[in-house]
Amino acid sequence: MSLLVQFLAQQPEPVQQVVDKVTTGEAIAFWVLGPLALAGALGMLFARNAVHSALWLVVTMLSLGVLYMIQQAPFLGFVQIIVYTGAIMMLFLFVLMMVGRDSSDSVVEVIRGQRLAAALLGIGFAVLMVGSVARALTSVQPKGLVEANTTNGGNVGNIGTKLFTDYLFPFELTSALLIVAALGAMILAFVGRDGKPARKTQKELVEERFQDGTRVGSIPGPGVFATANSVATPALLPDGSVSEESLFELIEATDSSVLSDDVAEVAGTGHQPDPHALKGSES
Amino acid sequence: MTKNFAAEIGDTAKLLADDPIWLVLIKVVGIFAFLVVMTLFMINWERKVVARMQHRPGPNRVGPNGWLQSLADGLKLAFKEDIRPVLADKWVFFLAPVISCIPAFLAFSVIPLAGKVSMFGQETSLQLVDLPVGVLVVLACSSLGVYGIVLSGWASGSPYPLLGALRSAAQVISYEIAMGLSIVAVIMFTGSMSTGDIVNAQANMLGGVVPGWFGLLLFPSFVIYVVSMVGETNRAPFDLPEAESELVGGFHTEYSSLKFALFFLAEYVNMVTVSALATTLFLGGYRAPWSGEFMNTGWWGLLWFIAKTLLFLFLFIWLRGTLPRLRYDQFMKLGWKVLVPTSLVWIMAVAVIRTGALKDMSNAQKLIALGVVVGLVLLLSFLLPDKKVTDTKGVPLAGSGFPLPPLDLAVPKSAPKRKVKVANIPAANTAKAVTTGKEAE
Numbered sequence: 001m002s003l004l005v006q007f008l009a010q011q012p013e014p015v016q017q018v019v020d021k022v023t024t025g026e027a028i029a030f031w032v033l034g035p036l037a038l039a040g041a042l043g044m045l046f047a048r049n050a051v052h053s054a055l056w057l058v059v060t061m062l063s064l065g066v067l068y069m070i071q072q073a074p075f076l077g078f079v080q081i082i083v084y085t086g087a088i089m090m091l092f093l094f095v096l097m098m099v100g101r102d103s104s105d106s107v108v109e110v111i112r113g114q115r116l117a118a119a120l121l122g123i124g125f126a127v128l129m130v131g132s133v134a135r136a137l138t139s140v141q142p143k144g145l146v147e148a149n150t151t152n153g154g155n156v157g158n159i160g161t162k163l164f165t166d167y168l169f170p171f172e173l174t175s176a177l178l179i180v181a182a183l184g185a186m187i188l189a190f191v192g193r194d195g196k197p198a199r200k201t202q203k204e205l206v207e208e209r210f211q212d213g214t215r216v217g218s219i220p221g222p223g224v225f226a227t228a229n230s231v232a233t234p235a236l237l238p239d240g241s242v243s244e245e246s247l248f249e250l251i252e253a254t255d256s257s258v259l260s261d262d263v264a265e266v267a268g269t270g271h272q273p274d275p276h277a278l279k280g281s282e283s
Numbered sequence: 284m285t286k287n288f289a290a291e292i293g294d295t296a297k298l299l300a301d302d303p304i305w306l307v308l309i310k311v312v313g314i315f316a317f318l319v320v321m322t323l324f325m326i327n328w329e330r331k332v333v334a335r336m337q338h339r340p341g342p343n344r345v346g347p348n349g350w351l352q353s354l355a356d357g358l359k360l361a362f363k364e365d366i367r368p369v370l371a372d373k374w375v376f377f378l379a380p381v382i383s384c385i386p387a388f389l390a391f392s393v394i395p396l397a398g399k400v401s402m403f404g405q406e407t408s409l410q411l412v413d414l415p416v417g418v419l420v421v422l423a424c425s426s427l428g429v430y431g432i433v434l435s436g437w438a439s440g441s442p443y444p445l446l447g448a449l450r451s452a453a454q455v456i457s458y459e460i461a462m463g464l465s466i467v468a469v470i471m472f473t474g475s476m477s478t479g480d481i482v483n484a485q486a487n488m489l490g491g492v493v494p495g496w497f498g499l500l501l502f503p504s505f506v507i508y509v510v511s512m513v514g515e516t517n518r519a520p521f522d523l524p525e526a527e528s529e530l531v532g533g534f535h536t537e538y539s540s541l542k543f544a545l546f547f548l549a550e551y552v553n554m555v556t557v558s559a560l561a562t563t564l565f566l567g568g569y570r571a572p573w574s575g576e577f578m579n580t581g582w583w584g585l586l587w588f589i590a591k592t593l594l595f596l597f598l599f600i601w602l603r604g605t606l607p608r609l610r611y612d613q614f615m616k617l618g619w620k621v622l623v624p625t626s627l628v629w630i631m632a633v634a635v636i637r638t639g640a641l642k643d644m645s646n647a648q649k650l651i652a653l654g655v656v657v658g659l660v661l662l663l664s665f666l667l668p669d670k671k672v673t674d675t676k677g678v679p680l681a682g683s684g685f686p687l688p689p690l691d692l693a694v695p696k697s698a699p700k701r702k703v704k705v706a707n708i709p710a711a712n713t714a715k716a717v718t719t720g721k722e723a724e
Contacts, residue, residue: 078416081427082419
């Protein structure tokens with residue numbers, strides 16, 4: 001009980017006293033987040049469903065973001081979350097959903113020598129990784145961010161200064177690359193419409209439809225003065241004449257002798273079935 | 284360069300740095316309770332206000348004046364059957380409401396509710412944490428909250444939720460850009476991203492009368508933020524992901540019971556959070572609207588903060604009661620073609636002012652610069668295409684824009700009424716012919 005009270009009453013160490021070495025909290029956080037990030041990466045590789053893959057990758061990115069925050073780089077951590085998990089992975093998900101929810105990995109290899117190329121590139125990448133990590137572990141002296149975070153405008157201010165002075169050229173180069181990529185994507189997306197006139201607006205379409213004088217509404221039906229509501233019965237105008245618009249082309253073009261049987265049947269003047277017949281059609 | 288930035292560690296951060304853990308726990312529970320109570324209040328308030336706007340009473344049965352209606356609804360939701368569709372993706376379907384709820388609460392941790400107060404003999408600030416990148420926390424949380432919506436739509440395994448999720452993904456990404464850009468101007472003025480510093484930077488009065496709020500100083504940013512905050516929270520008129528007349532319920536169509544309640548909670552907590560951020564960034568946070576010393580100290584800040592936040596929440600309700608939903612392409616056009624370019628131009632203008640380019644100039648030079656700017660604007664305005672001449676061949680209109688009948692229209696006399704002829708039946712006969720049913724008495 002007294003331990004709990006002691007725990008609750010304890011105060012965090014003052015910010016200024018943070019030294020450039022790994023504290024206990026940071027170590028705990030690392031051993032929680034590190035395996036989580038690794039699990040996310042493995043899950044991404046082995047998940048069968050594409051959306052599950054993307055979600056595992058989100059776990060990895062979030063863990064990395066939190067690791068940045070713990071390692072005295074809060075700006076980098078939050079930007080990692082906003083840009084990578086918030087925007088880029090969301091676009092991934094967007095595309096995956098457009099493709100369809102049942103899309104899984106295709107096992108058919110369409111590029112010749114795909115496995116060989118993948119193996120070579122993979123080994124090359126592994127060598128690069130091992131080289132850089134080995135260098136980081138041996139020859140690079142760890143330097144905390146306390147100085148960068150407390151002087152000259154703090155974390156964000158220092159990043160901004162560096163970005164727009166020492167690293168201006170790579171920064172501009174990257175932005176140029178991104179703009180070229182965006183423009184390229186737009187051109188590729190619009191290639192189908194090349195040369196075609198711009199889409200008409202709804203208003204233009206409406207005006208166009210009414211301008212050539214054709215009837216846009218429905219053709220008049222038999223009307224109140226007609227004797228039947230069959231399509232073959234023409235509509236009558238108020239003066240009793242037949243409305244030309246209501247005439248059905250197919251029926252008008254048919255020779256009357258073809259229809260004489262039907263007319264007779266409807267009128268009840270043709271051949272009648274025998275009263276003893278079970279069915280009308282069999283007689 | 285450096286003088287533009289506030290002290291490396293803000294005053295609020297210093298005050299918060301020596302909080303013991305029990306105080307932090309109290310604050311965490313306090314913020315959670317505040318948000319849940321605000322949600323319950325907000326649902327009820329919204330229903331009542333919208334009802335008033337539509338000339339009906341609104342909920343008035345449960346509790347005093349109907350104010351416990353949302354509590355009753357919440358309890359009812361918890362006892363509903365929890366349904367999972369056959370085609371749903373089991374784990375993602377379960378995780379989605381949780382993912383949408385957690386960041387909503389998390390974002391509120393950087394909002395300053397009041398200034399320096401004393402709690403149980405401990406001097407502290409009424410704010411959970413004051414990070415040097417505080418504003419980014421809210422943006423990060425809102426970008427994580429979208430995962431809840433997108434995943435719920437995908438995992439439900441039916442077309443309407445999927446459409447809602449797709450709309451939501453595109454919507455939130457586009458409006459987050461506008462939102463981020465509108466915040467940039469505030470950060471340039473303050474020189475810090477910590478929410479505590481931003482509130483402190485708005486403390487001085489302009490000319491001793493008008494409060495120096497960024498909502499007045501940076502009015503274009505304020506307007507852009509307010510528009511994009513409505514888009515970001517998927518509220519009317521930008522509620523396309525859950526448009527009930529087009530997509531049934533949008534992303535939450537297949538959800539029921541507590542999972543649906545979590546979505547509901549997340550939506551309202553998000554509304555409170557963006558309103559609180561708007562208060563912090565643009566309306567001076569917990570500072571009183573005038574420069575009194577007494578009203579600006581201690582717990583009074585909480586009053587001003589809640590009052591200002593409620594102002595924004597009322598705006599949400601008002602918009603919902605007034606505006607029809609935008610079409611999807613109109614919505615995207617507003618975001619990408621109006622809000623984003625306007626913010627970029629405005630940020631450039633603020634940057635020119637802030638770098639002190641105007642300071643070293645004499646009055647004559649300033650006037651020349653102003654003239655050049657005005658001339659450029661005029662030149663650009665000549666380049667704008669003329670408005671199309673409206674079609675004169677349409678239906679002839681009588682002045683006011685509505686198709687009205689001509690003024691000299693003679694109203695035809697109504698046809699004379701036909702006289703109903705009544706048969707002349709002798710009185711003695713009618714008594715026998717028509718029975719009233721009372722003859723027996």
